[in-house]
Amino acid sequence: MSTAPSPTFDLARRIVETLTARHVTIGVAESLTGGLLAAAFVEVPGASAVLRGGVVAYDTAVKHSLLGVDAEVLAAHGPVHPDVAVQMAVGVRTALMLDGEEPWIGLSTTGVAGPDAQDGHPPGTAFIGLAIGHEVRFVELHVDGDRSAVRAAVVARALSALEEFL
Template sequence: MTSVDDASSLAPRVLAALNERGWTLGVAESLTGGALVSALVSVPGASDVVAGGVVAYATPLKHTLLGVDAGLLDEHGPVHPEVAGQMAAGVRSTLAIDGREADAGLSTTGIAGPDSPDGQPVGTVHIGVSTPEGSEVRSHVFRGDRASIRSQSVDAALVLLADHLARGSGASGE
């Protein structure tokens, strides 16, 4: 597994790995509010890979834009591993170009603080990835202030995608 300490250099490597496969990437963000797409598009040549991003900050948008099950959102709220998984899968079709889904979807959902709206610990974050090779979600509880939690979430998302791509067809849910 890639270390989060190495994540600052991961955006170019992840984009290169996707480009080598001829894959596009769609990103669905909640707590990171566009920071993940920003980290990716700061890399020259990102437009060859990044189809776009959706910031579904409001819970209902996770359902209407990304296809997250309304019952799941009603029962568990937006900060749940299954929500992250469904966001990653849903953004692939949401960002289809000329009828072709994005090959990979990456998502973030969580609580950056300073307060928790539903009693889960501040810093609870779920990150999902979905590709033709499988889907995976990783859950974290990060420490720090709001900015730090969001930054750690971006890094962890890049680590998850890098690890998932490195495993190739051996990837599966964790």
């Protein structure tokens, strides 16, 4: 018995098709989504042509040490901040460089899945970072629901934000 693809799968499939046609690659940096965003791409047959890899930077120190997020930004604002999301998106491109070539796209997630607030941010607060070429931007969201619902919603919004940016 087969089931219809989920809306998230359809989004990821369209993105993989677009990136494949454009011959560009993507790297993903995740905090609160913990690998779910990379997994959404991996679900799509042929994703290996465009997905360079992913970094789960759940610990704040990893955001700095591996992704190059500015320590002063982290000290001033904590990990749940638009500047952190953007710096993660830029930093994952450097972290996943191969043969001197960065992925053209960096996509990141950071936020609070819950159940408790973090650094004054309520559960469901999240930021998505996008870095495509020399352009960077962020998306802020506030999602209701339990941890699972928040994480799933952030993945879906990250994919839709990327599709809109493309």
